[in-house]
Amino acid sequence: MSMESPASIPTPHTLIAGSDGSWAIRSIRPVVGASLPRAPRLQFLQGQGPIPPSAVWALSGVTSHVRYMTEHEQRAVSRVQAALGRPEATCAALIPIRKSPEWWALAQDQRREIMQERSRHFAVGMEYLPAIARRLIHCRDYGGEFDFLTWFEYAPEHEAAFEELVDRLRATPEWAYVDREVDVRMTR
């Protein structure tokens, strides 16, 4: 069974931290703003499902259509991206972020310009494909604590590459608009 949802069809996802789930949480680190509470395990739930009463925290959102990528970029990514659930990808990271009101007040072309033309977000991410699989979950507009939840999976030998990727993104002009970010690392 493929873990990929059909491209662009809204698909709910919930990430539940607590006593259950196939991922053992190794660290939860606040990068900007408040952290999330500690918990031993995390469950990655694709589709609808109840949040168990034992949950310490749960973050929900949907995968959906692309918001910024051009046809050219989308094709380039789809040629090289990896699926979730690869047996060798025993490391995962969950990076929930929120962007500032200033970011969201910008027009579409201004956000695109900061994100790609000035920060090369997609181009930087592309350099780490297919080693690092990625899924973007949207949660702005749902009244939650974050705007996006990004989920990454990679083999242990690509851990240094993953660190480099997040360091590079955090140094971009785009990240000046991030007003909350938490970094959760897991293994299974």
Added chain:
Amino acid sequence: MSMESPASIPTPHTLIAGSDGSWAIRSIRPVVGASLPRAPRLQFLQGQGPIPPSAVWALSGVTSHVRYMTEHEQRAVSRVQAALGRPEATCAALIPIRKSPEWWALAQDQRREIMQERSRHFAVGMEYLPAIARRLIHCRDYGGEFDFLTWFEYAPEHEAAFEELVDRLRATPEWAYVDREVDVRMTR
């Protein structure tokens, strides 16, 4: 009290058809695909609120940041747009639409190109400001029946202009991607 929500901050809206509400429903017409059930009145609810058991149907979504408009377009619109709730604007229209899977599978630049460069969506809409006030409510990603709910308010003397506006938009290349559309007309 202004009825405008702060620009770009996600604000829930629910449109409830049933026996209550300040708007008397004059007609409900299917434009493409299935219609919505008949009901005598409609309530425009900004913010969170329970859906009464007497509701015949209810459509929910959020106002949020702009998805396609450039800085230039956004400034031009904000200079001339009208607020909801003007005393003279006693006519309203609710036009829920859904776009096809083919639309949502397009990249951002392809959707923008069809919407504005080929269909002149914003430019056409601008010609009818400030006579026709408009609010766009997003509901794709929420699992509902429609992708957008657009709410319009205008004075009776601008009814012919409103008909012209919707006729022009329905004749654009963008509208070839609309696979469901209902047109609800009201007065108060």
